[in-house]
Amino acid sequence: xxxxxxxxxxxxxxxxxxxxxxxxxxxxxxxxxxxxxxxxxxxxxxxxxxxxxxxxxxxxxxxxxxxxxxxxxxxxxxxxxxxxxxxxxxxxxxxxxxxxxxxxxxxxxxxxxxxxxxxxxxxxxxxxxxxxxxxxxxxxxxxxxxxxxxxxxxxxxxxxxxxxxxxxxxxxxxxxxxxxxxxxxxxxxxxxxxxxxxxxxxxxxxxxxxxxxxxxxxxxxxxxxxxxxxxxxxxxxxxxxxx
Amino acid sequence: xxxxxxxxxxxxxxxxxxxxxxxxxxxxxxxxxxxxxxxxxxxxxxxxxxxxxxxxxxxxxxxxxxxxxxxxxxxxxxxxxxxxxxxxxxxxxxxxxxxxxxxxxxxxxxxxxxxxxxxxxxxxxxxxxxxxxxxxxxxxxxxxxxxxxxxxxxxxxxxxxxxxxxxxxxxxxxxxxxxxxxxxxxxxxxxxxxxxxxxxxxxxxxxxxxxxxxxxxxxxxxxxxxxxxxxxxxxxxxxxxxxxx
Amino acid sequence: xxxxxxxxxxxxxxxxxxxxxxxxxxxxxxxxxxxxxxxxxxxxxxxxxxxxxxxxxxxxxxxxxxxxxxxxxxxxxxxxxxxxxxxxxxxxxxxxxxxxxxxxxxxxxxxxxxxxxxxxxxxxxxxxxxxxxxxxxxxxxxxxxxxxxxxxxxxxxxxxxxxxxxxxxxxxxxxxxxxxxxxxxxxxxxxxxxxxxxxxxxxxxxxxxxxxxxxxxxxxxxxx
Numbered sequence: 145x146x147x148x149x150x151x152x153x154x155x156x157x158x159x160x161x162x163x164x165x166x167x168x169x170x171x172x173x174x175x176x177x178x179x180x181x182x183x184x185x186x187x188x189x190x191x192x193x194x195x196x197x198x199x200x201x202x203x204x205x206x207x208x209x210x211x212x213x214x215x216x217x218x219x220x221x222x223x224x225x226x227x228x229x230x231x232x233x234x235x236x237x238x239x240x241x242x243x244x245x246x247x248x249x250x251x252x253x254x255x256x257x258x259x260x261x262x263x264x265x266x267x268x269x270x271x272x273x274x275x276x277x278x279x280x281x282x283x284x285x286x287x288x289x290x291x292x293x294x295x296x297x298x299x300x301x302x303x304x305x306x307x308x309x310x311x312x313x314x315x316x317x318x319x320x321x322x323x324x325x326x327x328x329x330x331x332x333x334x335x336x337x338x339x340x341x342x343x344x345x346x347x348x349x350x351x352x353x354x355x356x357x358x359x360x361x362x363x364x365x366x367x368x369x370x371x372x373x374x375x376x377x378x379x380x381x382x383x384x385x386x387x
Numbered sequence: 388x389x390x391x392x393x394x395x396x397x398x399x400x401x402x403x404x405x406x407x408x409x410x411x412x413x414x415x416x417x418x419x420x421x422x423x424x425x426x427x428x429x430x431x432x433x434x435x436x437x438x439x440x441x442x443x444x445x446x447x448x449x450x451x452x453x454x455x456x457x458x459x460x461x462x463x464x465x466x467x468x469x470x471x472x473x474x475x476x477x478x479x480x481x482x483x484x485x486x487x488x489x490x491x492x493x494x495x496x497x498x499x500x501x502x503x504x505x506x507x508x509x510x511x512x513x514x515x516x517x518x519x520x521x522x523x524x525x526x527x528x529x530x531x532x533x534x535x536x537x538x539x540x541x542x543x544x545x546x547x548x549x550x551x552x553x554x555x556x557x558x559x560x561x562x563x564x565x566x567x568x569x570x571x572x573x574x575x576x577x578x579x580x581x582x583x584x585x586x587x588x589x590x591x592x593x594x595x596x597x598x599x600x601x602x603x604x605x606x607x608x609x610x611x612x613x614x615x616x617x618x619x620x621x622x623x624x625x626x627x628x629x630x631x632x
Numbered sequence: 633x634x635x636x637x638x639x640x641x642x643x644x645x646x647x648x649x650x651x652x653x654x655x656x657x658x659x660x661x662x663x664x665x666x667x668x669x670x671x672x673x674x675x676x677x678x679x680x681x682x683x684x685x686x687x688x689x690x691x692x693x694x695x696x697x698x699x700x701x702x703x704x705x706x707x708x709x710x711x712x713x714x715x716x717x718x719x720x721x722x723x724x725x726x727x728x729x730x731x732x733x734x735x736x737x738x739x740x741x742x743x744x745x746x747x748x749x750x751x752x753x754x755x756x757x758x759x760x761x762x763x764x765x766x767x768x769x770x771x772x773x774x775x776x777x778x779x780x781x782x783x784x785x786x787x788x789x790x791x792x793x794x795x796x797x798x799x800x801x802x803x804x805x806x807x808x809x810x811x812x813x814x815x816x817x818x819x820x821x822x823x824x825x826x827x828x829x830x831x832x833x834x835x836x837x838x839x840x841x842x843x844x845x846x847x848x849x850x851x852x853x854x855x856x
Contacts, residue, residue, distance in 0.1 A: 231753065249759045277849050
């Protein structure tokens, strides 16, 4: 996946400034940086939930034309998205949350879709919660369901927008465990996060974003080793000191 | 859910009247105008005009159905072909005659003032004092009264009602001082309520049957029918039954 | 007293029949209004350009004009002009339904706006088209949230239906008036009519409450 020259303005303010990004199969990249730095906007541009003003996205050598609705939907199926506040469908049970896109988008039968949905729920350790509604689940469980929902579509890339920020501290680890397992399983991912320990352990590359630009990028070892004179490290020590 | 919506729509369109095969003329009546036209307690249209028209229809060989229509909308209903004639104590006026064709007059009525039974009011006092006079909206007498009041500088104010029995009701409760209406409904009220007829006003009004101007054939049948009816003993019977109980 | 009871007894079947007409008119108008209101609400919230403007115009038109005027306008004007010869009942249902559609669209629109919009994004991110997202994600929730608004709309419509007599639809009010002018028993007869309206309101609101309970989602709305 390649991101080429993405720019976006909102209300006259430049949110993204000619971002370039290249993502190889099986890679995990972590986006860090201060709030308002453009991380979330970049992720949403990457599957055209937000249309950038300039630049384009390429997936496996194919350029995506966002005005072609059919192609856009097909593209989005290949790019899973995890949101900070889960965005589960409140009127559907956990298993139906996972199954609905399979039925509506893929046109699978109800049985087929439910079977696959159960398999995905099992993968995130929630098979026993399948018939519960979102309002009956904890935050961590909701986020795991939303991961299962994205995985059910067999995405080639996963975009994770601060998946643990809205969680109580004691629930963070169960979600991170699922994501870690994904990374180890060879999923291609871009994840915005403030979890530095996790970034160090999992990321192939760390990108530091501020004011709509990628300021520093490199392997975590280079950017995050104590004593390295990087903006990334500065930011992280502030963050960790603050908590 | 959507199927239900369509089902409903379909039902209503199918239920709309279709057949012109067996032509039934629809007579629009003011169901609040006893004793000429009203609806019985059990929902049957009745009254002097209803009985008269039924007799004529039978004699002249057509079918007729009586349907209550809001008096304010009765002429639009006729022009929009929702009804075919109005035989319901309609006064012939020049204004109405611009829009509809009237039969020859079949009845004459006076207009009267009605007051409470124990009221000391006199006719002259009505014109001279700042009283409140209740009348039915959209009637010829209400229009006459409003015009004459401006011209003569009478002191009372006119309060308009949906029907003259409602004016009677307010009269009984003391919310208006006088009710003004055609003689026959006033007689009806006099028999049922503690009110009395004080005296007449305005011009004598003539009732006619209204039809659309292009329906000359129907108009001819009605004119002929009334002529036959008036020559028949049934005419006196009708008068006795409805108007002089 | 004896006389009053006799009048009520004799008039009840006639007026009850009017209640049947009222129910058919109101329920028909509710469903028609639903069929119009939901697409309007969607057009107003997710539509773009002219679609949205048309929906706005529709709502603005039907909310801005009194029902009595609309009844006249359509029955004697528009319907006749386009050569549509409708019965008074059909016209009543159509006009009440079209008006109710404008009001119902605002109920549904309010419900859509009350939903967390992230769900729409999440549906798109899964590859759903906007139409699919609206149909299978937004509407099932918005319609549930709309039920309290509908019970309000139902009771308003029930009372508005009395205006339909200008077209000759003789429902409860018109029939009560007929009998009252005939018998001069205004008070007991209008009490009877009031009781019927009350009963109909109670029954309709009860049915909607039942529906609300049937489609309730566990835990939903209690935390929100």
